[in-house]
Amino acid sequence: xxxxxxxxxxxxxxxxxxxxxxxxxxxxxxxxxxxxxxxxxxxxxxxxxxxxxxxxxxxxxxxxxxxxxxxxxxxxxxxxxxxxxxxxxxxxxxxxxxxxxxxxxxxxxxxxxxxxxxxxxxxxxxxxxxxxxxxxxxxxxxxxxxxxxxxxxxxxxxxxxxxxxxxxxxxxxxxxxxxxxxxxxxxxxxxxxxxxxxxxxxxxxxxxxxxxxxxxxxxxxxxxxxxxxxxxxxxxxxxxxxxxxxxxxxxxxxxxxxxxxxxxxxxxxxxxxxxxxxxxxxxxxxxxxxxxxxxxxxxxxxxxxxxxxxxxxxxxxxxxxxxxxxxxxxxxxxxxxxxxxxxxxxxxxxxxxxxxxxxxxxxxxxxxxxxxxxxxxxxxxxxxxxxxxxxxxxxxxxxxxxxxxxxxxxxxxxxxxxxxxxx
Amino acid sequence: xxxxxxxxxxxxxxxxxxxxxxxxxxxxxxxxxxxxxxxxxxxxxxxxxxxxxxxxxxxxxxxxxxxxxxxxxxxxxxxxxxxxxxxxxxxxxxxxxxxxxxxxxxxxxxxxxxxxxxxxxxxxxxxxxxxxxxxxxxxxxxxxxxxxxxxxxxxxxxxxxxxxxxxxxxxxxxxxxxxxxxxxxxxxxxxxxxxxxxxxxxxxxxxxxxxxxxxxxxxxxxxxxxxxxxxxxxxxxxxxxxxxxxxxxxxxxxxxxxxxxxxxxxxxxxxxxxxxxxxxxxxxxxxxxxxxxxxxxxxxxxxxxxxxxxxxxxxxxxxxxxxxxxxxxxxxxxxxxxxxxxxxxxxxxxxxxxxxxxxxxxxxxxxxxxxxxxxxxxxxxxxxxxxxxxxxxxxxxxxxxxxxxxxxxxxxxxxxxxxxxxx
Numbered sequence: 078x079x080x081x082x083x084x085x086x087x088x089x090x091x092x093x094x095x096x097x098x099x100x101x102x103x104x105x106x107x108x109x110x111x112x113x114x115x116x117x118x119x120x121x122x123x124x125x126x127x128x129x130x131x132x133x134x135x136x137x138x139x140x141x142x143x144x145x146x147x148x149x150x151x152x153x154x155x156x157x158x159x160x161x162x163x164x165x166x167x168x169x170x171x172x173x174x175x176x177x178x179x180x181x182x183x184x185x186x187x188x189x190x191x192x193x194x195x196x197x198x199x200x201x202x203x204x205x206x207x208x209x210x211x212x213x214x215x216x217x218x219x220x221x222x223x224x225x226x227x228x229x230x231x232x233x234x235x236x237x238x239x240x241x242x243x244x245x246x247x248x249x250x251x252x253x254x255x256x257x258x259x260x261x262x263x264x265x266x267x268x269x270x271x272x273x274x275x276x277x278x279x280x281x282x283x284x285x286x287x288x289x290x291x292x293x294x295x296x297x298x299x300x301x302x303x304x305x306x307x308x309x310x311x312x313x314x315x316x317x318x319x320x321x322x323x324x325x326x327x328x329x330x331x332x333x334x335x336x337x338x339x340x341x342x343x344x345x346x347x348x349x350x351x352x353x354x355x356x357x358x359x360x361x362x363x364x365x366x367x368x369x370x371x372x373x374x375x376x377x378x379x380x381x382x383x384x385x386x387x388x389x390x391x392x393x394x395x396x397x398x399x400x401x402x403x404x405x406x407x408x409x410x411x412x413x414x415x416x417x418x419x420x421x422x423x424x425x426x427x428x429x430x431x432x433x434x435x436x437x438x439x440x441x442x443x444x445x446x447x448x449x450x451x452x453x454x455x456x457x458x459x460x461x462x463x464x465x466x467x468x469x470x471x472x473x474x475x476x477x478x479x480x481x482x483x484x485x486x487x488x489x490x491x492x493x494x495x496x497x498x499x500x
Numbered sequence: 501x502x503x504x505x506x507x508x509x510x511x512x513x514x515x516x517x518x519x520x521x522x523x524x525x526x527x528x529x530x531x532x533x534x535x536x537x538x539x540x541x542x543x544x545x546x547x548x549x550x551x552x553x554x555x556x557x558x559x560x561x562x563x564x565x566x567x568x569x570x571x572x573x574x575x576x577x578x579x580x581x582x583x584x585x586x587x588x589x590x591x592x593x594x595x596x597x598x599x600x601x602x603x604x605x606x607x608x609x610x611x612x613x614x615x616x617x618x619x620x621x622x623x624x625x626x627x628x629x630x631x632x633x634x635x636x637x638x639x640x641x642x643x644x645x646x647x648x649x650x651x652x653x654x655x656x657x658x659x660x661x662x663x664x665x666x667x668x669x670x671x672x673x674x675x676x677x678x679x680x681x682x683x684x685x686x687x688x689x690x691x692x693x694x695x696x697x698x699x700x701x702x703x704x705x706x707x708x709x710x711x712x713x714x715x716x717x718x719x720x721x722x723x724x725x726x727x728x729x730x731x732x733x734x735x736x737x738x739x740x741x742x743x744x745x746x747x748x749x750x751x752x753x754x755x756x757x758x759x760x761x762x763x764x765x766x767x768x769x770x771x772x773x774x775x776x777x778x779x780x781x782x783x784x785x786x787x788x789x790x791x792x793x794x795x796x797x798x799x800x801x802x803x804x805x806x807x808x809x810x811x812x813x814x815x816x817x818x819x820x821x822x823x824x825x826x827x828x829x830x831x832x833x834x835x836x837x838x839x840x841x842x843x844x845x846x847x848x849x850x851x852x853x854x855x856x857x858x859x860x861x862x863x864x865x866x867x868x869x870x871x872x873x874x875x876x877x878x879x880x881x882x883x884x885x886x887x888x889x890x891x892x893x894x895x896x897x898x899x900x901x902x903x904x905x906x907x908x909x910x911x912x913x914x915x916x917x918x919x920x921x922x923x
Contacts, residue, residue: 114572122570126557129792133556134549147545147760149537177600178790185785193616193625194648202616218784225617225784337570340792361641361648362608367601369552369763370790 080414081495093496100446100493103486108447110483115266115425116474117338120394124387125336131373138369146368152359153352154344155371162344164381165299166328167312173346174355176366180331180343184293185222186362187327187345187355191256191291192226196354197324198289201256210248210258212240214428214456214467216266219259219295223458230458231255235268242276246283253286257293263310264298264424267456267469271308271422281316285325292317292326299330300381300388302423303396314346323348332374334391334425335384342366342374398472402427402484409488415495418470427470428456429487435494436465442490448483503837504915504922516919523869523916526909531870533906538689538848539897540761543817547810548759554796561792569791575782576775577767578794585767587804588722589751590735596769597778600789603754603766607716608645609785610750610768610778614679614714615649619777620747621712624679633671633681635663637851637879637890639689642682642718646881653881654678658691665699669706676709680716686733687721687847690879690892694731694845704739708748715740715749722753723804723811725846726819737769746771755797757814757848758807765789765797821895825850825907832911838918841893850893851879852910858917859888865913871906 084092132138138147140155153159154175163170176183192202201207208229211220223230233244240260249255260280262272272280280292294313302308317326324347332341347355378384403420406429410416419428431439436453443450451469454460470487472480507515555561561570563578576582577598586593599606615625624630631652634643646653656667663683672678683703685695695703703715717736725731740749747770755764770778801807826843829852833839842851854862859876866873874892877883893910895903 116572119568122561122568125570129556129561133552138545138552145542145545147548147763149539149756149761179786179788182786189612189616193612218787221784225781333572337792338572339788340570340790358648361644363602363605364641365602365762367763367790367793369760370793 078412080412081499082414086500089496089500093493093500096489096492096496100442100489103446103489108482108486110448110475110479110486112471112475112480112483112487113449113451114474115334115471117334118394118474118476121391121473122337124390124394125377128336128373128377131376132369138372140368140372140375144368146372149364151368152363152365153356154366155368155375157375158342158371159344161375161378161380162330162346165330165384166296166314166344166346168314168328168346172349172352173344174352174359175342175344175371177343178333178339178341178370180295180297180329180333180345181218183343183345184219184295184329186358188222188226188228188257188293190355190358191289194358196289196291196351201289206254208252208255210245210255211458212245212258212260213458214267214469215259216261216295217455219293220458228257232458232463235265235270239270239273239276242279246279249283249285249290251286255285256287256289257291259293259295261295261297262313263296263308264301264421266297266424267426267428269419269421269424269426269428271310274311277311277313278316281313281322281326282320283322290325294326294328296328296330297334298424300384301334301391301425302388303392303399304422308422324350327351335387336374336377340370342371395473398475398477398480399427401477401480402470402472405481405484405488409485410491413492413495416491425471425473427472429468429470429491430466431468431491432495432498433464433466435491435498436462436468438494438497439468439487439490442493443487446486446490448486450487501835503835504918505837509923512919512923516916516923519912519915519919522912523865526912527869531905531909533871533898533902533909535894535898535903535906535910536872536874537897538757538894540757541817541897541899544814544896545760547813547817548800551759551796551800554799555792561795563791563795563798567791569795572787574791575786575788576779577789578791578798580798581765581794582767584798584801584803585753585769588753588807589719589737589767589769591737591751591769595772595775596767597775597782598765598767598789598794600766601756601763601793603718603720603752603756603768604641606766606768607642607718607752609781611645611649611651611680611716613778613781614712617781619712619714619774624712629677631675631678633668633678634881635668635681635683636881637690637885637892638682639684639718640878642716643881651680655881655886658688658693662693662696662699665702669702672706672708672713674709678708679710679712680714682716682718684718684720685736686719686731687724687844689720689847690849690851692842692844692847692849692851694733697734700734700736701739704736704745704749705743706745713748717749717751719751719753720757721847723807724757724814724848725811726815726822727845731845747773750774758810759797759800763793765794818896821898821900821903822850824900824903825893825895828904828907828911832908833914836915836918839914848894848896850895852891852893852914853889854891854914855918855921856887856889858914858921859885859891861917861920862891862910862913865916866910869909869913871909873910
């Protein structure tokens with residue numbers, strides 16, 4: 078068929094009529110579909126069902142060192158779990174802190190400490206305006222943290238295959254008010270790309286105008302490959318250290334999308350100087366994390382290979398879901414020339430780009446027909462997509478048949494909005 | 501025997517010789533004893549061993565509403581657990597937030613929010629100096645939070661049977677820089693007293709000079725009775741509401757000393773206005789608490805009666821420990837007139853008062869003989885006991901024989917220090 082751009086008014090009108098027909102058919106079906114959030118599905122959660130049996134009244138509550146994990150203590154987590162996260166994040170175990178169930182909580186608390194106490198230096202908030210560089214599209218909850226603390230966000234539009242490192246480095250080196258950057262370096266949310274070795278090296282070598290600048294390295298999808306050959310991410314901590322920048326990066330990850338989204342364990346890693354500053358706060362904030370849940374995870378996964386094997390089982394469940402979305406995108410939108418999208422090698426999202434100025438209309442049409450997608454703009458600071466064209470697709474939670482219906486409906490809405498605009 | 505005050509120099513000297521003898525005998529035994537922290541003992545933790553079996557691959561991961569507790573969501577906790585804590589704290593369930601494993605963490609985060617964002621009003625930190633009233637002796641970790649945030653602490657010495665409400669109210673009503681007060685209203689740490697109805701009523705009726713003043717009501721020992729007839733604590737939230745002060749109090753509690761010290765669940769309760777302010781932060785800070793551990797607790801305890809029955813089993817284990825300490829105090833110190841102590845009806849501590857100016861010397865002598873007690877001064881803001889005479893005793897963790905030895909040694913050190921001073 079013709080690209081929409083090659084159709085004449087009459088052809089566009091008849092195409093719109095056909096699309097309206099299909100749209101109304103969907104509306105009549107009164108569907109309730111949700112593609113809005115990156116949540117694991119039941120089958121994925123079932124992969125870790127054994128986690129619930131790892132600590133019980135028979136097999137006991139002590140770790141290998143004989144620590145009674147039921148009682149108080151060990152504010153930075155169980156040594157064996159620190160070692161496991163050290164493998165994932167490729168840092169020494171003494172540079173790891175294992176916390177509760179939420180890496181977002183670790184990030185929020187770290188930004189808060191930097192703002193009001195500082196991480197060795199003066200509090201950011203005592204130095205006037207505080208800004209963050211925000212590669213976008215990105216993770217809405219990162220941006221929400223900045224907004225909550227009144228941190229000004231500078232949007233840097235991603236390139237198709239990675240962040241715009243030139244612009245990013247220029248900003249960081251040029252403005253002492255820039256204290257941080259949010260990065261999801263592997264299978265970026267929602268773009269799906271992984272930072273290239275060159276991107277990591279250049280970021281690690283940046284000479285920030287602010288001596289207390291920090292890279293918030295949210296490696297949420299460190300082991301979340303869809304294919305046997307996963308993307309390789311260079312170790313930014315090693316690269317920073319080579320440049321004498323080891324205090325510049327703070328890494329985060331969790332098992333939220335390895336075991337249980339709500340009942341996993343989260344960890345962070347940083348230089349000894351950063352870790353000791355963070356522990357100064359942590360020892361006042363809590364007597365210690367839930368070590369029993371940490372013990373469950375140690376017993377479930379002896380090492381990184383166990384986790385990798387586990388993640389292949391996740392991939393078997395969610396890869397067909399990604400393929401379903403991509404297949405229907407090809408069928409419905411492939412020839413139209415009004416949209417393009419990412420084909421990620423891992424992570425949790427597909428990033429869909431529709432005709433400029435149409436994203437809000439598309440999500441509105443979806444909503445009216447019973448499909449919830451991530452609100453247009455959510456992937457940008459302040460919820461403002463300058464182009465109103467990016468939509469984040471989360472394929473993992475719905476089952477395949479729902480997903481197929483939702484994706485078809487989404488495509489219809491993409492065409493609907495485009496045709497409205499073109500006519 | 502004679503009171504020390506009635507002895508002449510010669511009698512004091514010979515008493516000191518005898519005490520030195522006993523002290524050196526203890527030193528030779530090379531003991532390693534610890535009475536320093538309020539930790540449950542193994543037998544207490546074993547009472548909740550079944551908690552580990554409450555959620556497993558057989559009995560499932562859904563609450564009564566069908567929520568899959570493994571996945572994301574419910575930032576303020578499972579409705580059924582909110583209802584259980586509502587029973588404990590005597591407030592409506594919608595006024596409860598259930599968090600992770602640490603009530604200290606809830607308190608720290610709440611003070612932090614009040615300092616830098618405010619709880620509806622302006623941030624405390626934007627209004628100049630911030631002060632807290634700190635009834636003392638009190639909980640060292642409360643004072644540590646104030647110190648961390650640079651909040652000036654005003655020490656108000658407790659009366660023998662409760663806080664000095666006159667002085668406390670005068671301060672709160674007289675100084676707009678006073679933004680908060682720390683209270684452990686039931687079985688106070690370490691004094692063991694429970695706030696009288698009159699004390700609660702007067703605190704609830706106070707007219708603070710600061711409109712954004714808050715009472716931090718740490719009801720850590722709400723159900724922790726040693727005897728069948730536990731102390732009764734008046735509901736301060738109801739009393740505050742009667743005075744139109746419902747926004748003035750924020751309540752905290754946890755199951756740390758009901759189930760597992762390190763793997764329980766913590767909760768807070770406050771007015772709808774406070775809860776909605778706190779949720780504004782919470783929804784940015786985390787996607788939700790560990791609902792699986794919350795589910796374990798719901799299944800373990802259907803209602804408050806289940807918890808009360810469970811706490812009687814705790815009392816059977818720890819009451820003999822309290823009695824051991826008190827018996828030895830009577831035997832060793834009863835006639836000397838150089839010390840007095842509390843006989844609590846619940847909670848986790850005995851508060852020992854030694855001769856003015858002797859507490860540091862006592863703890864130093866204990867340490868040299870292999871007994872760790874809470875550092876002198878720890879129960880006061882900035883670690884400064886103006887009288888250097890209070891020592892917090894935590895009898896729950898050691899077994900009875902260790903405890904007996906530790907207590908005898910402690911008494912010897914109390915006498916030793918007193919005699920040194922009197923001669």
